Amino acid sequence: MSTAPTPYLSVQDLKVHFPTPDGIVKATDGLSFDLERGKTLGIVGESGSGKSVSSSAILGLHRGSSAQVSGHILLDGVDLLELSNEDMRKMRGRDVSMIFQDPLSAMHPYYTVGNQLVEAYRVHNKVTKKEARARAVEMLDRVGIPNPDKRIGDYPHQFSGGMRQRAMIAMGLINDPGLLIADEPTTALDVTVQAQILDLLQDLQREFNSAVIIITHDLGVVAEMADDVLVMYAGRAVEHGPCKEILTHPEMPYTWGLLSSVPDVSGDTNARLLPIPGSPPSLLNPPTGCAFHPRCLHRDKVPGDLCRTELPPLVVGTRIGSHLKRCHLSDPDSIYESEVLPEIAPDLVDEIVADKATDNAADDAEGAR
Amino acid sequence: MLAYVIRRIFVGVAMLLAMSLVTFTLFFASPVDPAQYACGKNCSPVQREQARKALGYPSRGEGVWESNIKGPAEMWGTFAKGIVKGRQFPADEELRKAAPENVVDCAAPCFGYSTYSIRTVNEMVGEALPVTFSIALAAVILWIFFGVLIGVLAAVTKGSFLDRGIVGTSLFLYAFPSFFIGTFLLTYISIKWSLYPLPSYTSIADGGVGTWASNLLLPAVTLAMLYMAGYVRMTRAFVLESQAEDYVRTARAKGLATRKVLFKHALRAALTPLVTMAGLDFASVLGGAIITESIFNFNGLGKLAVSANTNYDLPVLIGIVLIAGAFVITANIIVDILYAFIDPRVRVG
Structure with a gap:
C-alpha cells in the first residue's frame, strides 16, 4: 500500500456549534475534506448551509466568540485548532487568507487601499513602509489595476466594484499564502466583471500554486473554477467529489435541485427553471433523518420512511470511488436521467441517449467479434 | 469645500x-x-x-x-x-x-444695555463667558475621555460581569439629576467631609492654570457625569456595531493583533458619530450650565440667564439666547467641516 501524499489542507470532522438560549445551533456538523496545493475546492450550498461558518473556522475567526469548534484542521500538518490565539493570528493572512463577498464593506472606508495593503504586508513581514508600499504597488499591478502607484492612494469608494475586488485579492495574496479562501468573491459584482475576477483568481492560483476554497451558491462559478465540489446542506456535506462527476452525475436530490435552479441562457427554452421548494431548515431544530427530506421530491422512492428516520451516511456513490453522497436512494443516476434531466436540459437527454446507443453499438460490435 | x-x-x-x-x-x-x-x-x-x-x-x-x-x-x-x-x-x-x-x-x-445692572450686555456676557467656557471645557474633556474609555471597555468585555456593571452604573448615573450630584459633591465632599476645597472660579490670569483647573474639578465632574453616562452607552453601542462590520472581520483575517483591530479599525469608525455628538453637546453646554453654575455659585452664562430671567432683564436674556444660539450654529458648521476630515467619503464625494 503506497502512502498517499499528505494533503496540504485536511479538515476532519469539523464541527462549529453556537450555543444560544434556545439550544445549540449546529452550523457545521462533521465536515471533512482534503485539498492539495494548486487545487480548487468549490463549496456549494444555500444561505445558511454552513459554508461561510466552516471557512471562518479554518481562519480561526470564531475565536473569542461563543462558538464551539471541534475536529481537526490540518494545514501542512499543523492542527490549526490546537494553536494558541497568538500563533493562529500569525497564520492568518500569511498562510491562510480570505477574500470576502462584498469588497465595499470588506475594506475599511476610512483608510486608503494602499494603507490597508501595506498593513496586511507589514503584519507578517519586518519591512519598512517604503518596501511594503513597493510590494503593495507590485500586487495591485499584478491584479490588473492600472496606474497602481497612483491608485494606491485612493480610498476604496473611489474604486469600482471590480477594482475593489481586485484590490481585495491583492491584499489576500500579498503574503503569498498557501491557502486562499474566497467567500462568494463574485456575488456582489456585475456579470461581466465576474468572469474577469474568476480568470484572475485562476491565473494567480497557477502562479502562486496555492490551494483555493471557493465558496459560492453559483454552480457556474464552480464549473469554471473547481477541481472538486463539496455540496453542503444544513451544516453537513451531502455530496462531494470531482467537479465534472458531480455536475454530470449528481446523486443527491439536493444537488439536482441546485442544478435545476440554474438558468441556462443559451439553452432550450423548453427547459424549466425549477426552484427547490421550501426553505433551508433551522439549524437549531434540524429535521430528523436526512435534513433535506422535507423538501425532497424523491423521498417516497426510498422504502420504509427511512429518509425521515435515519440520517444517511456519507458513502461512495454508484459510479466512481471518489464520489461521496449522503442519500438513501438506491439508483439515483437513473432517476436523474429519467426524471430530472428531461425537465431541466432536454437536449442533454438526447446526447445521453445517443451516447448510450453508440456505447451499446460498440459493445455489440465487440460482442460480435 | x-x-x-x-x-x-x-x-x-x-x-x-x-x-x-x-x-x-x-x-x-x-x-x-x-x-x-x-x-x-x-x-x-x-x-x-x-x-x-x-x-x-x-x-x-x-x-x-x-x-x-x-x-x-x-x-x-x-x-x-x-x-x-x-x-x-x-x-x-x-x-x-x-x-x-x-x-x-x-x-x-x-448686544444691548441692562438698565437693571447699569452695564452693557457685552460686559456682562464677557465676564460670564470665560467661566462657562472653563467649566464646559473641563467637563467635555472629562466626559469624552472617561466616557469613550469606559464605553470601549464595556464593548470589549461584552456580556461579562464588568460590562453589565458598567451599563448598569451608567444607567443609574444617567437617571440622577445633576442638581443631586452637584449638591452631593458640594455639601459632602467639600463642606461636611472637607475632602476637597470649596471651589470658586479663579481665572488663569489670577491664579495660574493649576488653581484654575483645581477649582473647576467639582463643577466639571457634576456636569460631566450626566453626559458621561450617555457617552459610555453610545460608545459601547457604536463600537459593538462597528466590530460587526465586514472590514473589521477583514482586519482580523489579515492577522492584525486584537488591539490594533480594535483601535485602528473598529474605534475609528465609531468615532465619527461620537465627534458629532460631542461637538453639539459642547456647544449646548457653552450656552450655560444653569444648574451646575447655580449650585457652585459660578458666575457663568447660565447663572446670568437665571438672574436676568428673575429680574426680567430683557436685553441680557436676548443677548444670552443669541450667543447660545451662535455657539450651536457654529458648532454645527465646525462638526460638518470636521466630518470631511474624518470621513474620506465626504471629502471627495
Missing part, C-alpha cells in the same frame, strides 16, 4: 437673524411690561414713560400692546443696527441730550 463653508456661514448668519427676531417677538408677546418692571411698583405714568424711553422700547399705549406688530420689528431693527454699528444708551436721544454725562457707548457688536 471653501464654497461649502462660505455657504454654511451665510446660512448660519441668516439663522441667527431669524432667531433673534423670534426671540424679540416672544418677549413682546409676554404680558409683562418691562418698563413697569424696571421702574418699580410705585411708579407714576410719567416715570414709566421715562423708563420706557431709557430702555428704548416703543410706546405701548394704554393697557394693551397696541403696537404689537410694529414693536418687536422696530426694536429688532435697532438691535440689529446696534450689532453692526454700535449704539449709545439711553436709547432715547432726548434723554441723552439731557444728561450727556450718563451716556454709555456700546461699540459694535452691541
